[in-house]
Structures are given as structure tokens and as C-alpha cells.
Amino acid sequence: MKKRILQLCATVAGMAIGLTAFAANAATTLETVKARGKLICGVSMSTPGFATADAKGHMQGFDVDVCRAVASAVFGDPEKVDFVLTNINTRFQALQSGEIDMLSRQTTHTFSREVSLGLDFGPTVFYDGQGLMVPKSLGVNSAKELTDAAICTLPGTTTAQNLSDFFRSIGGKFELVVFESPDENRNAFFSGRCEAISSDRSDLASIRAVANNPDDYVVLPETISKEPLAPSVRQNDSNWRDIVSWSVWMLMAAEERGITQANVDEMAKSEDPEIQRMLGVSEELGKMLNLDNKWGYNIVKGVGNYGEVFERNLGTKTALGLTRGPNTRWSEGGLLYAPPFR
Amino acid sequence: MAQFEGFVADPTLMAPAARPPAHNRTWLSAYFGTPGNALITIVCLGTIFGLAKLAIGWLFVDAIFAGTPAECKASSGACWPFLSAKLRYIFFGFYPFDEQWRPLTAMLLFLGACGASMVPRTWGRVLAVAWIVVILPTLYTLMAGGMFGLTPVPTTQWGGLPLSFMLSFVGLACALPLGIALALARASSLPAIRVLGVGFIEIVRGVPLISILFMATVMLPLFMPDGITIDKLLRAQVAIILFAAAYIAEIVRGGLQAVPKGQIEAGHSLGLHYWQIMSKIVLPQALKKVIPPLVGLFIGFFQDTTLVTIVGLLDFLDTVRTAMRDPQWQGIAVLEGYVFAAVVYFFFSALMGAYSRFLEQYFRTTHD
Numbered sequence: 112m113k114k115r116i117l118q119l120c121a122t123v124a125g126m127a128i129g130l131t132a133f134a135a136n137a138a139t140t141l142e143t144v145k146a147r148g149k150l151i152c153g154v155s156m157s158t159p160g161f162a163t164a165d166a167k168g169h170m171q172g173f174d175v176d177v178c179r180a181v182a183s184a185v186f187g188d189p190e191k192v193d194f195v196l197t198n199i200n201t202r203f204q205a206l207q208s209g210e211i212d213m214l215s216r217q218t219t220h221t222f223s224r225e226v227s228l229g230l231d232f233g234p235t236v237f238y239d240g241q242g243l244m245v246p247k248s249l250g251v252n253s254a255k256e257l258t259d260a261a262i263c264t265l266p267g268t269t270t271a272q273n274l275s276d277f278f279r280s281i282g283g284k285f286e287l288v289v290f291e292s293p294d295e296n297r298n299a300f301f302s303g304r305c306e307a308i309s310s311d312r313s314d315l316a317s318i319r320a321v322a323n324n325p326d327d328y329v330v331l332p333e334t335i336s337k338e339p340l341a342p343s344v345r346q347n348d349s350n351w352r353d354i355v356s357w358s359v360w361m362l363m364a365a366e367e368r369g370i371t372q373a374n375v376d377e378m379a380k381s382e383d384p385e386i387q388r389m390l391g392v393s394e395e396l397g398k399m400l401n402l403d404n405k406w407g408y409n410i411v412k413g414v415g416n417y418g419e420v421f422e423r424n425l426g427t428k429t430a431l432g433l434t435r436g437p438n439t440r441w442s443e444g445g446l447l448y449a450p451p452f453r
Numbered sequence: 454m455a456q457f458e459g460f461v462a463d464p465t466l467m468a469p470a471a472r473p474p475a476h477n478r479t480w481l482s483a484y485f486g487t488p489g490n491a492l493i494t495i496v497c498l499g500t501i502f503g504l505a506k507l508a509i510g511w512l513f514v515d516a517i518f519a520g521t522p523a524e525c526k527a528s529s530g531a532c533w534p535f536l537s538a539k540l541r542y543i544f545f546g547f548y549p550f551d552e553q554w555r556p557l558t559a560m561l562l563f564l565g566a567c568g569a570s571m572v573p574r575t576w577g578r579v580l581a582v583a584w585i586v587v588i589l590p591t592l593y594t595l596m597a598g599g600m601f602g603l604t605p606v607p608t609t610q611w612g613g614l615p616l617s618f619m620l621s622f623v624g625l626a627c628a629l630p631l632g633i634a635l636a637l638a639r640a641s642s643l644p645a646i647r648v649l650g651v652g653f654i655e656i657v658r659g660v661p662l663i664s665i666l667f668m669a670t671v672m673l674p675l676f677m678p679d680g681i682t683i684d685k686l687l688r689a690q691v692a693i694i695l696f697a698a699a700y701i702a703e704i705v706r707g708g709l710q711a712v713p714k715g716q717i718e719a720g721h722s723l724g725l726h727y728w729q730i731m732s733k734i735v736l737p738q739a740l741k742k743v744i745p746p747l748v749g750l751f752i753g754f755f756q757d758t759t760l761v762t763i764v765g766l767l768d769f770l771d772t773v774r775t776a777m778r779d780p781q782w783q784g785i786a787v788l789e790g791y792v793f794a795a796v797v798y799f800f801f802s803a804l805m806g807a808y809s810r811f812l813e814q815y816f817r818t819t820h821d
Contacts, residue, residue: 116492156762166779167550168542195609198766201670208674210685294787299611321784323526430590430780 122392129299129392140344140351144185144212151425152178153197153422159317160424160431161217162194170194173424174215176414177342180370181213183413184358185404206345213344213355214446219269220341233342233356238446240334241273242312244319247329249306254281254333261286263296263305273311273336297321307331311338317431338429354400360449364389365416367449372415375408380415389452407452417447456786512792525785535786536793539776541794546612546772553605556615559595562588563618571808573815589623606685612767615799620758620768624693625701625751631694633702637731639702640709650702657699661759665692670764689761697754704746708739728775740815750811752802799802 144150154162154174162172179189197205197216206214207229219222219239220232233428239269243262244252251257256278278285288305290296297318300308308318312330317327342359344352365371370378370388379390389392389407397404414420418435425433439445487492495592515530525532536543545553566588569575597614600604638650657665669688677683682710712735720730759770767775771792777783 156765156775159778159783162776164542164547166538166542168545169550170547193607193609196767198763198765200667201763201765204671204674208677209672243489287807297784317780317783320780430684430783 139208140212140348141185147215148186148191149191150178150182150185150213151195151211151215152181152192153195153202153214154178155216156196156198158217158312160429160433162409163347169448171424173237173420174217174342176420176424177212177215177362180348180362180410180414180420181339181355181358184354184400184402186362187403187405187409187413189413198310206230206343207425209345210370213342213353215342217340218343220343221336224343229346231346231352233319233344233352234340234359235339236359237313239311239313241270241309241336241338241342242315242334243307243309243329243331244300244315244403245307247327248304251331254335255283257283257307258286260306261288261304263300263308264295264310265290265293269336270309275293277333277335286422304401312436313425313431313433316394316433320430320432321324350401352401358410360404361389361410361446361452362414362417362420363449364438365407365411365450366418366447367442370411370416370421375411378406385452465744477636477639481647490678491560508750520784525803531789531792532782532786535776535782535789539790541781543769543772543776543790544613546767547610548612548615549606550612551603552598552606554583555595555598555603555606556613559592560615560618562595563592563615563622567622575685595815606682609765611686613772614769616766617755617758618767620690620693620761621755622750624690624697625754628697631698632737633705635698635702635708636705639706651724652703654699658703659698662696662757662765665696666763668679668692685764689764690768693754693758697750700750704743704750705739707746708741708743709740712738731734744809744812744816748805752805755805757797757799769797787798 138146139257143277151272154170154172156162158174160170160172161174162170164170175194177452178192178194183189184194187190195205195211197211197214202214202216203224214230215236217239221226224230225232243255245251250264256453260285262274262285264274264287271287274285274287289298292301294443296308297425299305300318301322306313310318312334315330319330334364342355344355353427368378368383368388368389370386375390378386378391381387381392384393386397390411391406392403395404397406400406404407412449413422420426421433421435421438427434435445437446437449481594484494513530515528516533517525517528517530518533519537520534522532522535525534543554545556548556565583570584578610592602594603595620596611596726596781597606597608617715635650635654638646639654641647666689669692670685673683716734716738717730720734725733738784756770758768761768762771773794777786777790
């Protein structure tokens with residue numbers, strides 16, 4: 112009798128798990144997100160400028176605003192998003208297991224990640240690259256002049272790999288000094304333990320920003336690696352990937368067209384057919400994404416255009432003080448190029 | 454003394470009692486008696502004075518108590534505006550700002566309930582039932598919401614000190630019975646049970662907590678069917694319970710071994726069965742003996758909860774760390790956050806230590 116009850120329990124449990132699994136498989140990410148009433152977005156654990164919490168615990172940053180743009184597209188409200196903090200080791204797994212709907216976490220788009228990790232990348236939101244920073248007093252103007260230099264870095268195979276690739280290509284030598292924590296790394300560099308410090312250029316800018324006298328340090332012109340940072344989603348959900356991708360392109364296109372958070376209501380009255388399509392005044396682009404037709408309007412109203420997002424979180428008026436560099440419109444010599452909305 | 458009754462000492466036959474050796478070492482001669490002692494004292498005093506001056510200078514004299522990040526950057530002292538600006542974030546993490554009275558109430562209620570439970574007079578079945586039926590459900594409802602008009606707050610947004618308390622105290626409260634059961638299993642004469650007990654304890658103790666948390670976060674979801682996720686907090690909590698149980702089991706086993714075999718034999722001869730002997734004779738004595746190492750373990754776990762950062766949860770120390778990375782304050786307030794965290798951790802650890810000493814005293818005077 113007991114055995115039979117156990118068997119029954121096991122069967123019921125198995126069926127329950129099977130059913131929920133089936134239900135979860137059947138629902139697309141968009142349906143899941145809509146049913147939940149909130150987007151769940153994986154971001155990094157406090158990277159200045161990309162994702163940090165303000166005094167009220169409200170998340171802000173460049174990566175965070177990408178999440179808010181998608182939340183605006185789906186719900187018309189940039190606040191309808193919950194943030195899950197992910198670290199380097201658990202970020203992809205969080206996406207694969209369905210814990211998060213999208214990952215917006217300073218993640219470099221690479222071949223092996225896209226092909227073998229079960230995820231799809233959206234458009235590049237930030238073109239970064241590994242660089243080197245030295246004290247001005249060293250009198251070095253190019254990374255090629257650094258010979259036998261001690262270079263401070265954080266652990267992580269690609270950083271060291273890129274450095275050794277670069278120095279092998281110029282036939283130079285260097286000594287790697289690795290620190291576990293960003294604070295130690297920074298202080299070691301400031302105290303003169305190393306001649307140079309190497310990291311992504313956006314990161315170097317934030318390190319330079321906290322120096323006692325930022326003008327004492329200079330970022331060398333060489334960029335020794337390509338680091339296109341892009342949001343990612345689970346693979347094989349093409350509607351959801353479209354939503355994330357075109358939300359990002361909407362940010363870029365809005366800047367190209369001069370649509371800002373402040374003037375979006377004005378622009379909705381524009382005669383320009385592409386602006387009309389983007390803001391949902393004419394045609395039905397939103398419906399084609401299974402979204403509200405005013406999705407584009409909602410994105411710009413919610414977070415602004417790409418330029419506004421950049422300047423608010425990373426730009427010259429912030430502590431990071433980054434210039435746009437390659438992250439500017441193609442028409443101005445940058446790399447941002449949104450496909451046409453038609 | 455009974456056998457000496459009636460014996461009267463004749464004082465004339467006894468040698469006069471010698472005076473105790475002169476003990477006129479005053480504190481002055483103890484510290485400055487010889488040139489060597491004087492030198493050591495002066496060097497120590499100088500060092501203490503120098504360090505105190507540095508600390509007080511940094512903590513108070515040169516410190517900025519109100520102002521902007523820019524003013525802090527210009528000053529050489531501590532930057533306390535950082536703490537006041539970030540205090541609520543440090544305490545409650547990502548818990549919705551307008552709802553933060555809820556974790557605050559929950560925390561006060563929890564500390565109050567703990568305080569009440571520390572008084573021996575309140576111990577008993579009523580207290581245990583009150584914890585399980587009233588206090589814990591109230592705390593959970595306050596934190597999670599979704600009832601009585603409270604907005605639901607998902608566990609991913611819990612953080613800060615309430616999370617530290619929850620993970621460590623709930624973890625240890627659940628791990629204690631499990632650990633005792635494991636210790637009994639390991640000491641059992643039934644081979645199957647003993648092997649299970651030894652196996653569990655050795656495997657769990659052989660693996661660092663961080664890798665158990667990592668397994669619970671990274672591996673477990675991959676084994677689950679698609680679309681099914683177990684709450685992250687629950688995963689971390691279960692991992693901590695299992696881990697703590699293995700360590701508690703070994704400490705309790707030490708206590709069990711210290712109880713003389715005669716106690717068990719006495720129980721048998723009274724006709725008591727195994728559970729009666731254990732619960733009424735052996736365990737009360739064994740647990741009393743292991744209070745100091747148990748409290749040591751508790752203090753350790755209170756501080757170890759910070760490892761849940763690997764799961765993406767921010768406990769108290771993690772909220773302090775992330776607060777320091779706010780671009781507004783980054784590189785300005787580095788030490789202040791850690792000093793504050795140290796003060797808070799020290800306060801609660803010292804409290805636990807003091808309570809442990811009280812318990813030892815209490816049991817020494819009432820039993821044995």
C-alpha cells in the first residue's frame with residue numbers, strides 16, 4: 112500500500128513538472144514577460160556608469176537604460192523592470208535557465224559565445240576596446256614605447272591574452288601584475304607599483320576619474336582589442352530578439368532623427384514618414400513586433416535617445432567623463448548605424 | 454571534615470603561620486620597575502598614542518560630517534556624508550525605497566524576538582511554537598508582502614542587513630536540529646545510518662561553502678526541466694543550512710563523546726529506550742559542553758553569508774561594497790564603508806559572544 116502511494120506521488124510530481132515544463136516551452140519570452148507584468152533584466156553588480164544603485168537603491172547606468180528601453184517598448188513604462196545582479200561566472204547561465212529575460216551586462220559579443228552558449232546577441236550598444244594608461248611623468252606617448260613594463264590588470268584570461276598578443280606582435284616584453292579586486296588594482300597603479308594599467312577604455316576612464324589629479328595620467332592611443340558590448344537573449348526566440356534589437360536601434364535612430372525625450376511629442380506631429388513609422392503615427396511596425404504600436408514613442412519618452420542615454424551615464428558631464436569616440440553616429444565618423452525603419 | 458570532629462588544635466604546638474611573600478609591586482613598579490620595563494612601557498604608550506591620534510584625526514578631527522563628494526575629496530579625513538547618503542541602501546539594498554519601513558519593522562521585530570528568546574525564563578514549548586506559528590510567518594509576510602495590502606516584493610530585491618540576519622539565523626536555526634541528528638547518526642550503532650551520516654558530513658565538509666553555493670546557482674538550474682527555476686534565495690538558504698549542519702554535527706559529536714558511557718548505561722538500567730536516553734540524559738549534557746565552539750561557528754556564519762554575492766544577492770557587506778562603487782563616491786569613500794561594516798559586525802558578534810558567556814555561567818550554576 113505504502114509503495115503504491117509513493118508511486119502515485121512520484122507520478123503526480125513527474126506530471127506536474129512535465130506540465131509546467133511544457134507550458135514554459137510553449138510560452139514565448141514576450142508572453143512570459145507580459146503575463147508577469149515585468150521584464151527581468153540581468154545587469155552587472157555595480158559597475159560605475161553601466162549599472163549602479165543610487166542612494167534610494169534605484170538602478171541607473173548605461174546597461175540599465177538598455178533594459179528600461181525594452182521595458183518601455185513592451186509596457187510603455189521604463190520602471191516595469193526588475194534587475195537581477197549577475198556576475199561574470201553566472202551571467203550566461205542565468206539567461207539559459209530562464210531566470211532573466213535578457214542580459215545587458217557589458218558583455219563582449221564573440222563568436223564562441225554566440226555559437227556555443229545557446230544565446231543570441233543584439234546590436235552592439237557600446238564599442239569598447241582594451242587600452243593602456245600610464246602616468247604622464249613616464250613620458251611615454253605610445254604603447255610601443257613600453258618595454259619591460261609592469262602592467263597592472265584584473266584576473267581574466269582575455270585581458271592578459273590581449274596584452275601578450277600585442278607585445279608579441281611588436282616584439283616587446285612586459286610583466287603582468289594581477290590583482291583580485293578593482294580597488295587594489297587601481298591603488299597599486301596610483302602608488303606606482305606598475306608603470307601601466309590595462310583594461311577596457313571605458314574602465315580606464317573611470318579609473319582616471321577617481322585619481323587625485325586626473326591630469327597626471329594619460330590613456331595611450333592604442334586599442335589592442337575589440338570589445339563590442341551587446342545585450343543578449345536566449346536563442347531561438349526570434350520575436351523577442353527582434354524586440355531587443357530594434358529597441359536598441361530605435362535609440363540610435365531617434366538620435367539620428369533628432370528625436371529627444373523632451374521633443375518626442377512635438378516630433379510625433381512630424382510629416383517625415385520614417386519618424387511617423389518610428390513613433391507609431393503611421394503604419395503598424397509595433398504590431399509586427401507584437402507590441403503596442405507606440406513602442407518607439409514609449410522608448411524615447413521613457414529613456415531618451417542613444418545620445419541622451421550616453422551623456423546621462425557615461426558622458427563628459429559625469430564622473431566617468433567619456434567622450435563619444437566610436438560610439439557616435441556613422442554620419443559623424445562613428446560606428447552607430449541603425450537599419451532603416453520601414 | 455566529619456572525621457576530625459572533636460579534634461582541637463593546640464596553638465602552642467603549631468609553628469606560627471608565615472606571612473605571605475611581600476607583594477608590594479604597585480602598578481608603577483610593574484610598568485616602570487626596571488629600565489627594560491620602563492623602555493617597553495614608553496615605547497608601547499608612544500605607539501598607542503600615535504595610532505590613537507591618527508585614528509581620531511581621521512575619524513573626527515579632519516573628517517567631513519556634512520558636505521558634497523567634492524569637499525570630501527579635498528579633505529584628508531573620513532567622509533561621513535557618504536554614509537548618511539547611502540545608509541538606507543547599505544541597510545536594505547534594492548528593497549523598494551518607499552517600502553523600506555517593512556524590512557526595518559521586520560528587523561526590529563526579529564531582534565526583539567531574539568532578545569526575548571535569550572532570557573532563560575521564556576524557554577519552552579510556547580516559545581518554539583510562537584517562533585514557528587507567529588514570528589517567522591509575520592516576518593516573511595512583512596518582507597515578501599502580497600497579503601494584507603502589502604505590495605509583493607520578490608526575494609531578488611531583498612538585501613542588506615535583513616538578508617544577512619535571515620540567511621545566518623534561519624540557516625543556523627534549521628541547521629542545528631539537522632546537525633544534532635547527523636551527530637547522532639554518526640555515533641549510531643546501526644551501520645547504514647552511520648555510513649550515511651559520515652558520508653554526508655565528510656562530503657559537505659570537504660567542499661568550500663562557495664563551491665556549494667556555486668553548484669546551487671549554476672549547476673542546479675541546468676538539471677531542472679526548462680522554464681522551472683527555484684527561488685535564488687531559497688537555493689542559497691538551503692546550501693547554507695546543509696553546510697552549517699555538517700559543521701554543527703562534528704561539534705555536537707565532540708560533546709557526545711565527552712559524556713561518560715556510564716550515563717548511557719545508567720539510562721539503560723532504568724529501562725529507558727534510545728530516544729529517551731538521548732533527549733533526557735546525553736544531549737542536555739553534550740550540548741552544554743559545546744556552547745563555546747557552537748557560538749564561534751555561529752559568529753563565523755554570520756560573517757560568511759557575504760558569499761551569497763556569488764548568487765547575485767547582496768548581503769550587508771556586499772551592499773557596503775557596492776555603495777562605494779557609486780560613480781559619485783567612487784574612490785572617495787573607500788575606508789568609511791568598511792569601518793562602518795566592521796562596527797556593525799563587531800557589535801552583533803560581541804553580543805553573541807557575551808551571550809555565550811552568560812549561557813555557560815547559567816548552565817554551570819543551575820545544573821552539574
